[in-house]
Amino acid sequence: MKTKIRNGILNLLSLGVLVYFLWWAPGNLDGYKLRIINLIAINAILGLSLNLIYGMTGMFSLGHAGFMAIGAYVSALLILTPEQKVTMWILDPIAPWLLNFHTPFIVSLVLAGLAASFLGWLIALPVLRLGGDYLGIATLGFAEIIRILIVNLTPLTNGSLGLKGIPAHTDLWMSYGCLLVVLLFMIRLMKSNFGNVLRAVRDDEIAAKTMGIDTFQTRVLAFVIGCFGGGVGGALMGNLITTIDPKMFMITQTYSLLMVVVVGGLGSITGSVIGSILVTTLLEWLRFVENPVTIGSFHIPGIPGMRMVIFSVLLIVIIIFRREGIMGTREFSWDWFFPTGAPGEKSETKGVGQ
Amino acid sequence: MSLNMFVQHFINALGLGALYGLIAIGYTMVYGILRLINFAHGDIFMLGAYFVFFATIQFKLPWGIGVAIAIAGATLCGLLVDRIAYRPLRSAPRISALISAIGVSFFLENLSVVVFTGMPRAVVQPPWLMHPILIKSPSFGEIRLIPLGLMVPVISFLIVGGLLWIVHRTKPGLAMRSISYDIETTRLMGVSVDRIIALTFALGSALAALAGIMWALRYPRVEPFMGIFPGFKAFIAAVFGGIGSIPGAMIGGLALGFVEIMSIAFFPRLSGYKDAFAFVLLIVILLVKPTGLMGERLEEKI
Incomplete structure (x- = not known):
């Protein structure tokens, strides 16, 4: 009981620190830094949703970029004004019914998630019957089909030109607010019986079946929830960058999310958040190797592509030497800082720090 | 569609499918x-194309030597990939x-x-590969053929024949089939499993490099990401034909080549x-017959 109160106080305190930081940051940090901080939250949401599918339920899905694309496009199409739409569609006129469709940002965010879930559900029915790596290649193919559809359905999506001038609704409050909701949801979910069912399906499908679990339904449900996260993350991303085009949602996007999940630890909520912080900042920091540097009279030309070379080497090294990532399947707990607690006594809550 | 156009598309599809x-x-x-x-297989294909580009165009070597260098180089890369990135993970999930x-890709x-x-x-x-041959016939008009268009399928079929001979008539081939059946028992039989796996990677990489070279001749340009889509599609072809089966892979490749070329020929x-056809085909085949045309059923071991 005592630890429960202690953890509650600590959770509130860390929430307070986060709120203070979000209030302090916009006035004191430049736009580039703010963007990275926003991206950390969005990548954490995306990483968590991929982790639910892959790390916690054991479905190797490579389709997240596709669900992000659906989310980003649905949200953008719903919040762009009719005037913007008319001037933007130059290849083909926009579909008339879409022209005057307009919703507030929050509604578009939810609809983006729902659209991604719905398509996720459609694809889940056939492909989730497949095991392991076939599932990976099928979901990858599905994401690619979505991208090709976006390129070709010009009356709906403006094709390869993409959408520009999306209102920048994603600010720190929005992205961290969403992250907090997703975190709380995931913590509750993994503590619930459904969380146990997911782990059972992941660890031994046949044993889970003999326990009377409908493994297929379980996997479909987890997949659809994960797709919702993918759609919301994509929508937030579109509203942060304000421009989207089909090239943004190539397989590379899925790879960097995979990196977030693998670095942090498959099956760990804390891990995905840590992974997102590390991978997002690393990817930004590595930009320096691609930029020319002048030190005194020395001029070092930038090496285009080097960033991704380092990134992929890291992925290989991690998977060979530390497969479980930083956290493994462990979770953050305040008990780490209070080693005097009685042995075996586990805390009930987790930190909500970023 | 006139008959001579159809024959043109047919030969085109045969070439693409063979690749x-x-x-x-x-x-x-x-x-x-x-x-x-x-x-990483699609990227070995890309490397093969790049190596032949550098050998023949940057270093002005004759084509024969360029092709040999490209195949040797890509094979070496395939072996390195296996040694560095896959072998340490043999016992991992x-x-x-x-x-x-x-990551390697x-x-x-x-x-x-x-x-x-x-x-x-x-x-x-090279001009001698592109010099058109005209076949005129009173029944179906004029057909333009280039030697390259015929060379690609012929070389591919010869290679498949040779490969089938290796797999079914030689000792290392026997070891390969044995490993695919049961890796642990094969190890107990005194077969050097890692060597045979390396041989498999070497053969596969050499074929990918050869395909890359012919691809670069057909679509005369090379770029670093050229291997991604042919790679995915070829994997789909392998699934379509039945994974694990060499004739199946060839049949799957040809089927995919025909689907792509003919659907555009008939429905421009x-x-x-x-690029979406292959993925749709994949999802359909996985639903209807997950083992592919010639594949064996893989039983889940309990």
């Missing part, structure tokens, strides 16, 4: 033995090796951007969706 088939063989052999989708494969693509620059480069086609409006 998919050649790449698919590498996938199917590795998957048959290790149950691993070698994502299969998904780990798959992530490693994705990503690495080779971006390393190529760094080393060769991301700019596409034009390949100069679909050309924007060309």
Whole structure:
């Protein structure tokens, strides 16, 4: 009981620190830094949703970029004004019914998630019957089909030109607010019986079946929830960058999310958040190797592509030497800082720090 | 569609399908033995094309030597990939090796951007391969053929024949089939499993390089990301034909080549969706017959 109160106080305190930081940051940090901080939250949401599918339920899905694309496009199409739409569609006129469709940002965010879930559900029915790596290649193919559809359905999506001038609704409050909701949801979910069912399906499908679990339904449900996260993350991303085009949602996007999940630890909520912080900042920091540097009279030309070379080497090294990532399947707990607690006594809550 | 146009498309599809088939063989052999989708295979294909580009155009070597260098170079790369990225993960869960494969693929693509620059480069086609032959016939008019269009399928079919001979008539081939059946028992029989797996990677990479060279002649340019789509499609061809089966891979490749070329020939409006056909085909085949045309059923062991 005592630890429960202690953890509650600590959770509130860390929430307070986060709120203070979000209030302090916009006035004191430049736009580039703010963007990275926003991206950390969005990548954490995306990483968590991929982790639910892959790390916690054991479905190797490579389709997240596709669900992000659906989310980003649905949200953008719903919040762009009719005037913007008319001037933007130059290849083909926009579909008339879409022209005057307009919703507030929050509604578009939810609809983006729902659209991604719905398509996720459609694809889940056939492909989730497949095991392991076939599932990976099928979901990858599905994401690619979505991208090709976006390129070709010009009356709906403006094709390869993409959408520009999306209102920048994603600010720190929005992205961290969403992250907090997703975190709380995931913590509750993994503590619930459904969380146990997911782990059972992941660890031994046949044993889970003999326990009377409908493994297929379980996997479909987890997949659809994960797709919702993918759609919301994509929508937030579109509203942060304000421009989207089909090239943004190539397989590379899925790879960097995979990196977030693998670095942090498959099956760990804390891990995905840590992974997102590390991978997002690393990817930004590595930009320096691609930029020319002048030190005194020395001029070092930038090496285009080097960033991704380092990134992929890291992925290989991690998977060979530390497969479980930083956290493994462990979770953050305040008990780490209070080693005097009685042995075996586990805390009930987790930190909500970023 | 007139008959002579159809024959043109037919030959075109045969060439494209044979190339998919050649790449698919590498996938199917590795998957048959290790149950691993070698994502880096499409990038070995790309390296083959780059090596021949550099040998013949930058260093002005004759084509024969250039092709030999390209195949040797790509084979070496395939062996290194296996040694560095896959072998340490033999006893790890299969998904780990798959992530490693994705990492390697990503690495080779971006390393190529760094080393060769991301700019596409034009390949100069040797004139004797491009010299058109006209076949005139009173019944169906005029057909233009280039030697390259005939060379690609012929070489591919000869190679498949040779490969089938290796797999079914030689000792290392016997070891390969044995490993794909039961890796642990094969090890107990005194077979050097790692060597045979390396041989499999070498053969697959050599075929991918050969396909890359012929691809660069057909579509005369090379760029670092040229291997991604042919790679995915060839894997789909391998699944379609039945994973683990070499003739199946060739048949799957040809089927995919025909689907792509013919659907655009008959429905030109679909050309924007060309790259999606293969993936739709994949989802359909996995639903209808997951073992593919010639595949054996893989039983889940309890």
